[in-house]
Amino acid sequence: MSRTVSSPAAKQVFRHEAMFYEDLAQFLAGTVRFLREGIEAGEPALVVVDAAKIEALRAELGNDAARVQFADMANVGRNPARIIPAWKRFTDENLRPGSPVRGIGEPIWAGRSSAELIECQGHETLLNVAFDDGPAWTLLCPYDTVALPADVIAEAQRSHPVLVRHGSRSSSGAYLHEHPAPARWDQPLPPPPPGASRYTAGPGWETLAAIRQAARTHAVRAGLPADSADSFTVAVSEIASNALTHGGQTATVHLWVDGHTVLCDVTDEGQLDAPPLLGRQEPTLQQAGGRGLWLANQLCDLVQVRTGPGGTTVRLHAYL
Amino acid sequence: MCYVIGSEDEFEAAAQRCLAEGLAAGQKLFRFLPAAATDRHAAGNGLPITFADPARDFLNDGPLVPEVMLSMFAEQTSIARREGYTGIRLVADMDWMLAHPPTPEQVAAFELVLDKAVAELGVTVVCAYRPGSFGLGVTEAAAVHPQHAGSGHPPPLFRMWYVDDDAWQISGQVDLAAIVAFERALQTAAAAGPVRTVGCAGLAFISAAGIAALSRLADTPAPHPMLIQDASGIVRRCWQVLGLHELQPYVKFGDSTSRHAAGDARPAGHGDAA
Numbered sequence: 001m002s003r004t005v006s007s008p009a010a011k012q013v014f015r016h017e018a019m020f021y022e023d024l025a026q027f028l029a030g031t032v033r034f035l036r037e038g039i040e041a042g043e044p045a046l047v048v049v050d051a052a053k054i055e056a057l058r059a060e061l062g063n064d065a066a067r068v069q070f071a072d073m074a075n076v077g078r079n080p081a082r083i084i085p086a087w088k089r090f091t092d093e094n095l096r097p098g099s100p101v102r103g104i105g106e107p108i109w110a111g112r113s114s115a116e117l118i119e120c121q122g123h124e125t126l127l128n129v130a131f132d133d134g135p136a137w138t139l140l141c142p143y144d145t146v147a148l149p150a151d152v153i154a155e156a157q158r159s160h161p162v163l164v165r166h167g168s169r170s171s172s173g174a175y176l177h178e179h180p181a182p183a184r185w186d187q188p189l190p191p192p193p194p195g196a197s198r199y200t201a202g203p204g205w206e207t208l209a210a211i212r213q214a215a216r217t218h219a220v221r222a223g224l225p226a227d228s229a230d231s232f233t234v235a236v237s238e239i240a241s242n243a244l245t246h247g248g249q250t251a252t253v254h255l256w257v258d259g260h261t262v263l264c265d266v267t268d269e270g271q272l273d274a275p276p277l278l279g280r281q282e283p284t285l286q287q288a289g290g291r292g293l294w295l296a297n298q299l300c301d302l303v304q305v306r307t308g309p310g311g312t313t314v315r316l317h318a319y320l
Numbered sequence: 321m322c323y324v325i326g327s328e329d330e331f332e333a334a335a336q337r338c339l340a341e342g343l344a345a346g347q348k349l350f351r352f353l354p355a356a357a358t359d360r361h362a363a364g365n366g367l368p369i370t371f372a373d374p375a376r377d378f379l380n381d382g383p384l385v386p387e388v389m390l391s392m393f394a395e396q397t398s399i400a401r402r403e404g405y406t407g408i409r410l411v412a413d414m415d416w417m418l419a420h421p422p423t424p425e426q427v428a429a430f431e432l433v434l435d436k437a438v439a440e441l442g443v444t445v446v447c448a449y450r451p452g453s454f455g456l457g458v459t460e461a462a463a464v465h466p467q468h469a470g471s472g473h474p475p476p477l478f479r480m481w482y483v484d485d486d487a488w489q490i491s492g493q494v495d496l497a498a499i500v501a502f503e504r505a506l507q508t509a510a511a512a513g514p515v516r517t518v519g520c521a522g523l524a525f526i527s528a529a530g531i532a533a534l535s536r537l538a539d540t541p542a543p544h545p546m547l548i549q550d551a552s553g554i555v556r557r558c559w560q561v562l563g564l565h566e567l568q569p570y571v572k573f574g575d576s577t578s579r580h581a582a583g584d585a586r587p588a589g590h591g592d593a594a
Contacts, residue, residue, distance in 0.1 A: 207497065208495045208496055208497060209477070209493055209495065209525070212495075212525060227553055227554070227557075230552075230553070230554040231554065231557065234525075234527075234554055234558060237495060237525070237527060238527060238528055241495065241496040241527060241529075244496060245496065282563050283532075283562055283563065284567075285532075285535065285536075285539070285564075285567050285568070289529065291528035291529065291531075291532060291562060292527075292528055294528075294561075294562070295528045295558060295561060295562065298561035299557075299558075299561065
């Protein structure tokens with residue numbers, strides 16, 4: 001069930017809209033209309049889509065393209081956990097009382113891996129958590145209904161309160177106002193393969209220094225460049241530290257390679273009790289802790305957090 | 321240097337070698353040790369050594385007062401130079417502190433202050449600790465010395481020591497196991513005045529919590545220019561992704577040749593911290 005809703009400017013709240021399109025022409029029709037409305041209203045706008053669509057939008061907008069900021073989603077959203085901080089930064093810099101902003105973000109495309117896809121869907125839900133209680137602005141999320149599977153489109157209807165089809169807005173009857181697991185921390189992960197290297201960190205076991213050495217050796221042997229191997233190693237160390245600090249006496253670390261991805265699981269016996277935006281809020285100078293997951297998100301290509309009564313696992317991905 | 325005593329014979333041999341080297345370098349030789357142990361070493365194996373129990377001879381059997389000890393070092397250095405020595409060399413059996421047993425925090429704080437003083441005076445000091453006497457204090461004491469020797473304790477994860485004026489050096493690995501001692505060492509350094517240069521040439525790893533502690537150093541006691549020198553690429557990257565380059569624009573990164581980039585006008589030169 002759905003009902004028609006008004007245009008973005010009518011209601012002063014955060015509006016999170018999914019726009020369904022079937023081809024580039026529909027994509028441009030919907031996004032250019034959305035952007036021109038904002039340009040006419042004097043609203044700052046940021047578009048985060050792939051490079052080809054940025055090029056097409058610039059051409060379509062002509063001189064008005066100079067009034068829109070663009071960023072390549074392949075960079076900003078390589079790890080989907082970095083997208084909310086980017087929107088937060090944009091809104092912090094541009095939102096003024098009574099003067100909304102608007103954005104277009106397409107974090108989900110057909111080439112995403114299944115691991116990325118689930119994290120992107122969590123990202124879409126977390127946008128509501130991050131901005132629902134804040135000032136008014138509108139974020140339009142295009143979905144390619146031809147290239148993406150039906151279950152992805154169905155999930156978009158659950159994470160977006162407003163749907164846009166052929167220029168017509170309607171409320172989503174499937175929208176989950178209170179998602180039970182907005183960050184998808186409850187979704188199962190496939191276990192590490194039998195051949196994965198296994199270490200235990202903690203008192204009487206391996207030191208964190210030894211875990212770092214193992215992680216870096218593993219990353220370099222897998223083919224990661226030295227600076228990426230350093231980043232991966234720091235992320236492993238941070239997550240293992242978190243596990244030892246919050247999860248119990250020991251942390252189990254698995255390292256393996258899957259295709260073009262270097263992976264590390266850090267598992268402990270504690271259940272994570274934290275706000276769902278953990279790792280997606282830029283640290284302040286004053287805060288005592290909470291930098292580890294943020295750092296991992298910034299240094300790795302994908303980070304997956306899973307927790308439950310049986311313990312917590314954080315899986316780090318670094319792409320070769 | 322921090323010497324962690326594993327075997328008394330090994331320590332005694334090392335002490336004699338160290339003092340003999342000092343004699344050859346024209347330094348006046350000192351040994352600090354508890355009064356009860358003085359007789360055991362009184363002969364000095366033929367070396368001209370001045371023995372003292374600081375607790376009895378400088379502190380009037382009272383608790384450790386770092387300022388008194390620092391004044392003593394300055395005075396003895398001055399006397400030695402007037403006598404024609406190039407400086408002083410001291411081997412200190414830190415059991416002398418046990419008359420009023422210090423906490424690990426007090427040991428580390430004293431050592432950091434001492435480190436700064438001996439560097440400024442050009443004094444060579446070996447501080448020898450027994451793990452059985454100081455427990456966790458040995459770990460913290462070892463961490464605040466630029467060098468480590470002795471078989472009584474594994475090397476500390478990190479080290480932090482005074483270079484000169486308002487510059488300190490960090491090496492090793494700062495992770496969960498070292499963060500408490502590291503934060504304490506930074507606080508002690510900052511208590512002596514704003515730290516304007518932190519050398520990181522030997523810093524192999526520092527955690528996010530360690531970087532946060534380092535960033536707080538630039539705001540102690542108030543925001544001031546600070547140069548982080550010779551940091552690795554990953555430390556710089558972590559600093560950036562933690563947003564610290566924007567939160568603290570007065571902290572700069574540079575290499576050893578850009579020491580004055582943080583805006584200080586300190587003359588170059590290093591003390592002979594050992």
